[in-house]
Amino acid sequence: MSVTAALGFRASGVAAGLKSTGAPDVALVVNDGPVSSAAAVFTSNRCKANPVLWSEKAITTGSARAVVLNSGGANCYTGAAGFQIVHETAELAGELLGVGPIDVQVCSTGLIGLLNDKDDLLGGVREAASALSADGGAAASTAIMTTDTVSKQAVRTFEGVTIGGMAKGAGMLAPALATMLVVITTDADLSAADLDAALRTATARSFDRLDSDGCQSTNDTVLLMASGSAEVTPDLAEFTAQLTELCRDLALQLLADAEGADHEIAIETVNAATEEDALAVGRSVARSNLFKCAIFGKDPNWGRILASVGTTDAAFDPADLDVALNGVWVCRNSGPAEDPAGIDLEQRAVSVTIDLKAGKEAATIWTNDLTQAYVHENSAYSS
Amino acid sequence: MSVTAALGFRASGVAAGLKSTGAPDVALVVNDGPVSSAAAVFTSNRCKANPVLWSEKAITTGSARAVVLNSGGANCYTGAAGFQIVHETAELAGELLGVGPIDVQVCSTGLIGLLNDKDDLLGGVREAASALSADGGAAASTAIMTTDTVSKQAVRTFEGVTIGGMAKGAGMLAPALATMLVVITTDADLSAADLDAALRTATARSFDRLDSDGCQSTNDTVLLMASGSAEVTPDLAEFTAQLTELCRDLALQLLADAEGADHEIAIETVNAATEEDALAVGRSVARSNLFKCAIFGKDPNWGRILASVGTTDAAFDPADLDVALNGVWVCRNSGPAEDPAGIDLEQRAVSVTIDLKAGKEAATIWTNDLTQAYVHENSAYSS
Incomplete structure (x- = not known):
């Protein structure tokens, strides 16, 4: 209808x-x-x-x-x-x-x-x-x-x-x-x-x-x-x-239904000083080709998340960030924490949580992984 | 040595x-x-x-x-x-x-x-x-x-x-x-x-x-x-x-030697109001996955270039941009111009020229195309 x-x-x-x-x-x-x-x-x-x-x-x-x-x-x-x-x-x-x-x-x-x-x-x-x-x-x-x-x-x-x-x-x-x-x-x-x-x-x-x-x-x-x-x-x-x-x-x-995508990724940034900070951090991670390739490869590579967070102007202490992948806190205080080995990235839905420890605001950005199919579909059509 | x-x-x-x-x-x-x-x-x-x-x-x-x-x-x-x-x-x-x-x-x-x-x-x-x-x-x-x-x-x-x-x-x-x-x-x-x-x-x-x-x-x-x-x-x-x-x-x-890349792309922005504008425009195009996929596919898709230019704050008239690919002015005044059919994108070196018609400054950003090999290499390694 x-x-x-x-x-x-x-x-x-x-x-x-x-x-x-x-x-x-x-x-x-x-x-x-x-x-x-x-x-x-x-x-x-x-x-x-x-x-x-x-x-x-x-x-x-x-x-x-x-x-x-x-x-x-x-x-x-x-x-x-x-x-x-x-x-x-x-x-x-x-x-x-x-x-x-x-x-x-x-x-x-x-x-x-x-x-x-x-x-x-x-x-x-x-x-x-x-x-x-x-x-x-x-x-x-x-x-x-x-x-x-x-x-x-x-x-x-x-x-x-x-x-x-x-x-x-x-x-x-x-x-x-x-x-x-x-x-x-x-x-x-x-x-x-x-x-x-x-x-x-x-x-x-x-x-x-x-x-x-x-x-x-x-x-x-x-x-x-x-x-x-x-x-x-x-x-x-x-x-x-x-x-x-x-x-x-x-x-x-x-x-x-995004072209060529294998995963839908929700990137939630919590405890941000402002909603703008939370959005900027989420968008930065959503635009990291390396992070998106890692998710395609089912690789729980949280370092690529932190590296993207580090490119923003948001308020946070670079030495005190926590990151969870599908609820597993793989990074605490900007260092390794829980073992990522058990994280199941086979399913399409992936959640990333980034704790900035800088305030009370939160926001979610949604993105997809970067796949070979995406590259194929966006390179192979004739204009 | x-x-x-x-x-x-x-x-x-x-x-x-x-x-x-x-x-x-x-x-x-x-x-x-x-x-x-x-x-x-x-x-x-x-x-x-x-x-x-x-x-x-x-x-x-x-x-x-x-x-x-x-x-x-x-x-x-x-x-x-x-x-x-x-x-x-x-x-x-x-x-x-x-x-x-x-x-x-x-x-x-x-x-x-x-x-x-x-x-x-x-x-x-x-x-x-x-x-x-x-x-x-x-x-x-x-x-x-x-x-x-x-x-x-x-x-x-x-x-x-x-x-x-x-x-x-x-x-x-x-x-x-x-x-x-x-x-x-x-x-x-x-x-x-x-x-x-x-x-x-x-x-x-x-x-x-x-x-x-x-x-x-x-x-x-x-x-x-x-x-x-x-x-x-x-x-x-x-x-x-x-x-x-x-x-x-x-x-x-x-x-x-960039991983998985098939092309080296030089993006020159000319007649910019400031060098910062020229750099911002070049970097914006260099970060467009769609443009980079097109070059991988040897597709002279100049529309994706203009769309990236349009995301910047640089000084220019959106209706009056010129774009050349390997020296062929495929876009004049933000519309189709010379026929892109003859452009040879087989060779690794690709040049893009963007004329902002807003000043006298110029700058070049270098980037690579986005290939299936890039996605493979950045997804397949084990962390």
């Missing part, structure tokens, strides 16, 4: 010929109201793709009636011609739906530096508009897949309100720079400002803590649309908490 | 049993004077190995009569017992050579979190002291090898002065966190302050611009010792220029 689980939304997914395989590649999600509040967050990469340049302007109205998403081409680094395609996509979708183009968000994913065939794409938009259905969530979630092996969907209901979402990609990991696209819908009646506040809190504690391979996409977009159909205005704190859980659910689905 | 090319130095390399293979693993380099000026730079990792903790204190005297180096164990994260071994190493070497322990630098490389057998190591120091020879440079350079496939040596002579050096590792790339150890000797008569200034300039423009896999070692050391035997005090600017060239020579030898 995903994006059509909430009342007031229709969706579709069709094959427009952008993918050489003939698989579905254009999705449309429409908000039938009564309200059209929306909020979005985008990649912080300064070299953004054309759909992001369009959508980040359009969302400043606080309203979105529809979003067109295509796979089979990221429309990134395609210059003025690429921006023109985005504009025509929004104009056509708006015309077909009877709304202004400014009310249409656009997302793209696929190869970068490649200009899609405009006629194929616009044909797909027409077909998607005809195929719209209140059961179309699954079809839409399939049409945005690139190297995803499964579609990612999640739904939560509480106090008469439903939130549903779909996602593609694996946060900053995949050929052609990944691209994480997420569309979340709700039938709650909330203002754009409330949606924006909830979405920023939720993404900061979910997608922003997913660092699969350290590479930042040019197209990342998380869009949240509210229809108001449930005629309920939930408590904002409760809505934010539920939205955060839904985002974490989708984020962990992305992590589990 | 390397470290014994300059007058006034003896060296040796012996097998002490630290390496399970029985290969040479302890090296000793001695400065017979008449002067004993010295300078050193160390890893900026906050979680440093015990030999670094010792040597960075000892070098504050501006004097060093000898350096003991061992492979087969990094003596890192080994706690107080590990520091004690360093201290005893310096004391024994000092006793054998008739100098104070404070005049003995110590460097280690190999696995981290592992305490070497003290008797083996001290036995090696004794044997190395007996084996000292004015032709011992080659033997010393062999004894510091870990996964290096060849020893790295370089010599320069000018105006009656000789500078010689040996190096091991590949800057921040190798099992057990790499470790780059470099010892440089000269028979010039220069003060410790002059050596320090020259060394900091030289390393900033050579080893510091080598970023093979983004992982920062815990043991990196570059030591420069002057004997004064040539009885020449060269012009400091000329000495610094020659030292810089020697360091670049050694750095490129490290790059060429």
